[in-house]
Amino acid sequence: MTPLADTHVHLLAGLDDGPSSMDEAVAMCRMLVTEGARHATALAHQNEGYPENVADRLRYATTLLTAKLTEKQIPLAVYPTGEVMLSPTTFEDWQAGYLLTVGGHNQWMLVEMPHGMFLDVLPIVEQFRPHGIRLIIAHAERYQELLYDPALTEKWIAAGCMIQVTAGALANPWEAGMEKALHNWVTGGFVHVIGSDGHGLEWRRPVLAAGYERLVSWVGHAAAERIGSLWGVSVLQGLPVQVPSPKPPQRSWFSRLFG
Ligand SMILES: [Fe+2]
Numbered sequence: 001m002t003p004l005a006d007t008h009v010h011l012l013a014g015l016d017d018g019p020s021s022m023d024e025a026v027a028m029c030r031m032l033v034t035e036g037a038r039h040a041t042a043l044a045h046q047n048e049g050y051p052e053n054v055a056d057r058l059r060y061a062t063t064l065l066t067a068k069l070t071e072k073q074i075p076l077a078v079y080p081t082g083e084v085m086l087s088p089t090t091f092e093d094w095q096a097g098y099l100l101t102v103g104g105h106n107q108w109m110l111v112e113m114p115h116g117m118f119l120d121v122l123p124i125v126e127q128f129r130p131h132g133i134r135l136i137i138a139h140a141e142r143y144q145e146l147l148y149d150p151a152l153t154e155k156w157i158a159a160g161c162m163i164q165v166t167a168g169a170l171a172n173p174w175e176a177g178m179e180k181a182l183h184n185w186v187t188g189g190f191v192h193v194i195g196s197d198g199h200g201l202e203w204r205r206p207v208l209a210a211g212y213e214r215l216v217s218w219v220g221h222a223a224a225e226r227i228g229s230l231w232g233v234s235v236l237q238g239l240p241v242q243v244p245s246p247k248p249p250q251r252s253w254f255s256r257l258f259g
Contacts, residue, residue, distance in 0.1 A: 002212075002225050003038035005232025007102070007164055008110065008138055008195025009206050011078060012061040015044040015053055018199045026068055028198055028206050029076045035196070035208040039236050042066075042078040043110070046099055047085035055100035058082055079103035079236045083138060084111045086119055091127040101133060105238030108162065112138040118145045125159045134160040136235070139197055141169045147181045153190050154246050162192040162235070162243065167211025170194070186218050186227075189246040193232045 009032065010018025011025050019025040032040055042062040046053050062080035069076055082100035084090060093099050094109070102108040109128065113119060121135055128134070137156065140146055140163045146153050153163065165182065173179040185191050194215070198206025208228075215224035234241045 001036065002229045003233070004036040004208055004212055004228050005193070005236055006032055006035075006037045006040040006196050006198070006206065006208055007136070007193040007232045007235060008083070008166070009040050009043060009198040010045075010083075010200075011040065011042045011065060011198075012044040012058060013065075015057070015061055016050050018044065020200070022064070022068060024201055025065060026072060026074065027201055029065075029069055029074050029078070031201070032196070032198070032206050032208065033074060033076050035206065036212065037206075037208055038075060039077050039079070039233050040206075041081040041102065041110075041195070041236065043081040043083050045085070046082035048087070053082070054098045055080075055082065055104070056097075058100050059104060077236075081110060084109055085114055086111050086121070086124065087114065090124055094128075094133075102136065103236050103238050106131070106133055107238055108136050108235050109133055110136045110138050110164070113143060118143055121156060121161065122159055125156075125161065129160070134162065136162040136164050136193065138164050139166045139169075139195070141165050141178065141182060147178070147185070150184065150188065150190065150246075153185070157190065157243070157246060162231075162241075163190055164193045164195055165191050165211075166197045167194045167208045168196065169211070170214040171207070171210035183218055186215060189244060191227055192243050193235060194228055 013019045013022045013025045042065050044053050059080045081102045084099050196206040196208050212228045
């Protein structure tokens with residue numbers, strides 16, 4: 001069985017809009033294991049809505065969760081991570097030690113757009129580049145400006161970004177055109193890691209398996225394993241990851257002949 005990596009799941013009890021208790025967090029971890037995951041972020045929001053969520057707080061909460069998972073013999077490794085909302089001070093906030101990169105390895109920062117906005121990440125990419133930190137665009141399918149613009153996505157990937165897609169969106173796209181756009185992304189090599197974006201047991205549950213199966217049906221086992229497992233585990237553990245450039249878009253026989 002492929003040990004899946006959930007690179008986006010809120011598991012830190014009481015720290016954000018994720019699980020409200022340790023019991024709920026542990027139940028989410030059990031569910032993730034049944035979904036096929038063996039590695040997951042212990043993640044909480046880092047934005048102005050949660051000013052107390054500084055890096056040390058997330059790290060400490062993760063040690064408590066790890067101890068509980070060991071005690072309950074739940075085979076899920078968890079990695080402290082911030083879901084960083086981009087702001088004009090993202091780089092300075094990281095320098096000050098407030099922001100937590102994925103697993104605390106200072107290799108990847110998981111970032112989301114400010115509410116209702118879509119920013120060009122390239123200036124921030126350049127700020128972090130000298131420090132060896134690259135960005136993962138969290139739940140990238142949410143941003144129509146990206147999902148329906150392969151040239152822009154390609155530009156961000158070329159600049160060193162990884163694209164994260166929510167497993168539930170792969171399994172059940174929620175708007176017309178999204179399935180085709182996601183299919184184009186996945187088959188074109190634009191998608192690097194998946195996450196459940198799980199928040200709890202009552203709503204936004206940590207589902208992964210159906211999205212992974214969708215990847216298998218679109219690109220086969222080997223490519224799906226890279227996205228669902230290999231690259232995700234490497235990111236979580238701070239191992240080197242080289243993702244290939246996206247493939248050029250397929251040209252039809254007509255345009256090859258006459259284009
Ligand atoms: Fe999230």
